[in-house]
Amino acid sequence: MLRKLCSSNFSADMRYIRDIENKKYKGLRLCQAELTDYGKVFAFLDGCRNALDRIEFFYPYTEEELRAVLENGMFMCALENNEIVATCAVDTDEGYAKQLAEIIKTSTCGKENPGLAYEASGLMVREDHRGAGLASYMLDRAVEFAESRKINLCGVVHYLNKASMATFFGRKFLLSGIFEPINGYKFVYLLKKFKFYYSKPERYGKIDITEVEEQKAALQKGLQGFALDGDTVLYSEISLRA
Numbered sequence: 001m002l003r004k005l006c007s008s009n010f011s012a013d014m015r016y017i018r019d020i021e022n023k024k025y026k027g028l029r030l031c032q033a034e035l036t037d038y039g040k041v042f043a044f045l046d047g048c049r050n051a052l053d054r055i056e057f058f059y060p061y062t063e064e065e066l067r068a069v070l071e072n073g074m075f076m077c078a079l080e081n082n083e084i085v086a087t088c089a090v091d092t093d094e095g096y097a098k099q100l101a102e103i104i105k106t107s108t109c110g111k112e113n114p115g116l117a118y119e120a121s122g123l124m125v126r127e128d129h130r131g132a133g134l135a136s137y138m139l140d141r142a143v144e145f146a147e148s149r150k151i152n153l154c155g156v157v158h159y160l161n162k163a164s165m166a167t168f169f170g171r172k173f174l175l176s177g178i179f180e181p182i183n184g185y186k187f188v189y190l191l192k193k194f195k196f197y198y199s200k201p202e203r204y205g206k207i208d209i210t211e212v213e214e215q216k217a218a219l220q221k222g223l224q225g226f227a228l229d230g231d232t233v234l235y236s237e238i239s240l241r242a
Contacts, residue, residue: 013037020078024132028085030141033075038067041075044084048124057161058124059185068093074145075122078134085129088138089122090145090153100154100177104189107177111222117154117191118146123164135167143171147194155190160209165190166228172198175225175233178216186212188225201226201236208232 014037020028033041045066049058061069069075069091078086091097097116105113120142125134146153155168159178168190169175177189204223207214209231218225218235225233 014077014079017076020137022132022134022137025080025085025129025134027080029079031077031079033070033077033087035067035071037077038070040084041070041077041087042066044077044087044126045122045124048126051127054158054160056185057158057164059156059158059187061122065091069121074142076138076141078138080129084126086125086134086138087122088120088124088135088142090142091119091121092151093118097151097154100156100189101152103179104154104177104191107179107189107216107219108222108224109220112176112191112224114152114154114191114193117152117189120146120153120155120168123155123167135164136170139167139171143192146192150194152194153192156187157190159186159188159212162209162228162231165209165233169225169227174198174238175215175235176219178212178219180212188215190225196240199239201238203234204236206232206234 014031014033017030017032020030022028049055049060052058069089073090073092075089077084097118100117100119101114104117123135123139143153155173157164173190173192175188176191180186206229207218222237223235224238225235227234
């Protein structure tokens with residue numbers, strides 16, 4: 001299990017999980033934020049989002065959503081000197097997991113039907129700590145948590161956010177859905193299931209990340225994205241074995 005008792009020599013306001021091994025940054029600790037940490041977490045996410053070159057690359061939580069994931073989900077923070085430098089969460093809301101799964105089912109014309117897909121959300125690294133593998137580390141912990149619970153995990157990423165997409169692909173998520181809400185955003189949905197092992201895909205073709213309609217057509221044929229090559233997503237039919 002990820003959760004451990006709080007260390008007596010560490011901050012009492014956030015639950016300690018483990019020390020973080022990172023070659024560049026020493027003394028980092030992985031902790032679980034809870035509802036009492038709302039203000040600190042909100043300030044971190046809001047500040048990081050406002051500092052992005054493309055603010056649309058991080059779709060913010062509503063107050064209700066953030067409170068819910070802090071209270072009921074698994075919201076992890078990397079702390080340095082008691083300051084948050086990276087975050088990643090698993091939203092365990094079953095109703096929302098059904099919505100994500102339905103988007104994937106619809107996108108693939110029922111060829112991929114996960115039933116439930118719990119979101120890996122809030123993946124953010126403070127600007128001065130990027131480039132040291134913290135995003136991958138935090139997502140690995142979310143994957144570890146999901147695997148321990150035997151739940152499917154889903155990343156929701158802006159369709160042009162190559163850095164975030166690559167982080168999910170690096171954890172063997174598959175691009176399994178595309179959705180365009182009425183607010184003008186376009187998101188890709190990256191799915192990781194634990195009840196199947198995916199064999200190595202044979203390359204089918206490349207589709208530019210901006211070609212949303214072509215990607216939708218590929219998904220409807222039963223293809224899924226499995227990697228990035230520059231500005232293109234590699235799509236293939238994915239072989240599964242139980």
